[in-house]
Structure formats: C-alpha cells, structure tokens
Amino acid sequence: MENQFPFETKRYRAATVCSYCPSAEGLTEEHIIPLALGGKQLFPSSSCTKCRVATCKVEDFVLREYLGPLRSYLNLPSRRPKQRPIGYKLRLSNGTRVWDQKVSLDKHPGVIKFMVLEPPGIIAGREKEPPTFSLTLETAVIFADSDNRLRALGATSGEDKVNINALSIARMLIKIGIAFAIAELGKDSFEEFFPLHLVQAEAKDWGHWVGGYHRGRNIAPDTLHQLRFKRRSEVLSVIVHLFVPYFPGHAHEVVVGRLKPGVALPADLMETLEAVDGA
Numbered sequence: 001m002e003n004q005f006p007f008e009t010k011r012y013r014a015a016t017v018c019s020y021c022p023s024a025e026g027l028t029e030e031h032i033i034p035l036a037l038g039g040k041q042l043f044p045s046s047s048c049t050k051c052r053v054a055t056c057k058v059e060d061f062v063l064r065e066y067l068g069p070l071r072s073y074l075n076l077p078s079r080r081p082k083q084r085p086i087g088y089k090l091r092l093s094n095g096t097r098v099w100d101q102k103v104s105l106d107k108h109p110g111v112i113k114f115m116v117l118e119p120p121g122i123i124a125g126r127e128k129e130p131p132t133f134s135l136t137l138e139t140a141v142i143f144a145d146s147d148n149r150l151r152a153l154g155a156t157s158g159e160d161k162v163n164i165n166a167l168s169i170a171r172m173l174i175k176i177g178i179a180f181a182i183a184e185l186g187k188d189s190f191e192e193f194f195p196l197h198l199v200q201a202e203a204k205d206w207g208h209w210v211g212g213y214h215r216g217r218n219i220a221p222d223t224l225h226q227l228r229f230k231r232r233s234e235v236l237s238v239i240v241h242l243f244v245p246y247f248p249g250h251a252h253e254v255v256v257g258r259l260k261p262g263v264a265l266p267a268d269l270m271e272t273l274e275a276v277d278g279a
Contacts, residue, residue, distance in 0.1 A: 005224040005245055007040045012183040014044035019182045020055075020175070020199040023048035032179045033225050034172070036063045037242065038076045041227075043183040054200045058171045065163040070112050070243065072105055073142045074224075092155035100161065101153070109149040109158050110142030114247050115169060120237075120255050121208035122194075129204040135166055135212075140246040167202055170210045174198050177210075177238035177254030180227050184266065185259075191234075193257040213239055213253035215271070221245035230271040234259045239271050 017024045026049040033039030036059070047055070063071065069088045071078070078084060087102040090109075118124065118134045139159070143149060150158055174195045181190075195209035219226065221244050228239040236259050241251035 009040040015046040018048035089161040117212035120211035218248035
C-alpha cells in the first residue's frame with residue numbers, strides 16, 4: 001500500500017548551533033519529522049554529533065518496534081529497506097480462541113494501535129514526577145478489506161504485537177517539537193526551554209512536558225502529518241499530529257518553553273480551536 005497523502009515540505013535556514021545543546025561542533029541536517037515517517041521539513045546544521053546519536057537511538061526503537069508495521073503498510077522511506085521484516089506478529093482471536101501468528105504484509109489485516117497519553121502534567125496540574133502515568137490505545141484500520149483479511153486468517157479480530165515504550169515515544173515527540181519551534185522561530189525567541197534534557201537522556205519528568213492532545217474535531221486528511229503551535233500566555237507548545245488520516249482527532253502536545261515578550265507567531269501555524277478538555 002502506498003501512502004496517498006502528501007507531506008508538508010520546507011527547507012529552513014541553516015542553524016549555527018545545535019538545537020538541543022550549546023554545541024556548534026559537527027552540525028548536521030535534521031529531518032524535523034523523521035525521514036522514516038516521510039518527513040520533508042529539513043533544518044540544516046541543526047544537530048551536533050552527541051545529540052544526533054541520542055535522537056537516532058530513540059527514533060530507531062520507536063520507528064522499527066512501535067511504528068514499523070504502519071511504516072511498511074504505507075511504504076514510507078527506510079535507510080535500510082533490506083532489513084524490513086517480511087512478516088509481523090499478530091495476536092488473533094475467534095470466539096474464545098486466541099493465538100499469536102506471524103503474517104506477511106500482503107495478508108495483514110492492517111489493524112493497528114496508536115498510543116494516546118493524558119495531557120502534559122504542566123497543563124493538567126499534575127506533580128512533576130508522578131509515580132504512575134496513564135495511556136490508552138486507539139485502534140485504526142488501514143485496509144478497506146480488513147474483515148476479509150481477518151477471515152482468511154480464520155480470525156474475527158486481530159492486532160499487532162508491538163513494543164510500546166512511552167518514554168521513548170515521548171522523547172521522539174520532544175525532539176520533533178523543539179526542532180520545529182527553533183526552525184520556525186529561532187533559539188533567540190525563547191527565554192527558557194523546558195524539556196531539552198530529555199533529548200539526550202531519559203528523565204522521570206517526561207510526562208510533565210509531553211502528553212496527549214485532542215484537537216476538538218477531526219482534522220481533514222490533507223497531509224500525513226501536521227505540526228502546529230499552541231500558545232498559553234508566554235508558554236509555547238507544539239501540537240505534533242502524526243498519521244492524521246488514520247487518527248484524525250488525537251495528537252500529542254510538547255510544551256517546548258517560555259517565549260520572550262513580544263515574540264510573534266506565524267498565524268498559519270497556530271492551533272485555532274481549543275481542545276475538548278479545555279486545556
């Protein structure tokens with residue numbers, strides 16, 4: 001199955017210092033949304049060697065383990081296409097019978113799960129490092145003949161057996177949000193960045209800065225992914241909405257940092273409606 005939706009494409013002015021730390025050594029070009037998700041928003045000279053290694057490690061896990069099947073369904077880019085699996089593990093069921101089976105892509109029912117987090121802690125008023133966090137999984141169906149594919153497998157329902165690591169996914173989202181904000185506005189537009197420490201390493205406060213965001217309506221599937229700004233006084237968030245056609249209402253919010261007074265934001269990149277939870 002080929003992706004039928006376009007990508008937002010842009011090449012930004014080259015940076016002179018890493019987006020995620022003060023280093024100016026070994027700067028390389030960043031895809032703001034990873035190339036493996038079809039990202040075509042390019043930010044030249046914006047990531048140093050240390051930060052690039054850290055973000056690539058996180059992205060490699062997320063893109064291969066969590067989003068691998070979906071990327072294959074849509075035939076999204078891969079730097080190592082020969083390493084793509086020839087089959088994917090499913091948990092299938094029919095009545096009381098439940099079993100695991102590896103299925104090739106041409107027989108796969110295309111039923112996938114997408115992680116939905118609670119809103120960022122700083123928005124919802126939770127403590128900075130809560131002992132637990134909450135997530136749900138939303139189901140999407142990629143193939144129109146999904147029911148027929150399931151019947152051919154002798155099943156009435158099925159889902160991918162994928163590895164979901166909320167912290168790794170959150171760190172990838174944080175990288176996307178920070179890179180987008182700096183590419184559009186410049187580092188000098190900010191008094192403070194909140195989640196920079198999570199780009200290079202794990203930290204227990206990740207849920208304070210990134211979480212789920214319901215956009216209050218279903219977004220038209222004009223692009224595969226969409227990035228938008230949301231401003232609360234001088235605190236700026238980036239709404240990261242991946243796979244819009246398949247999850248049209250649910251996105252993620254990355255609380256990036258505090259803007260300097262008087263910084264203007266591009267009107268065409270603003271989130272225009274409040275989320276249904278009133279955040």
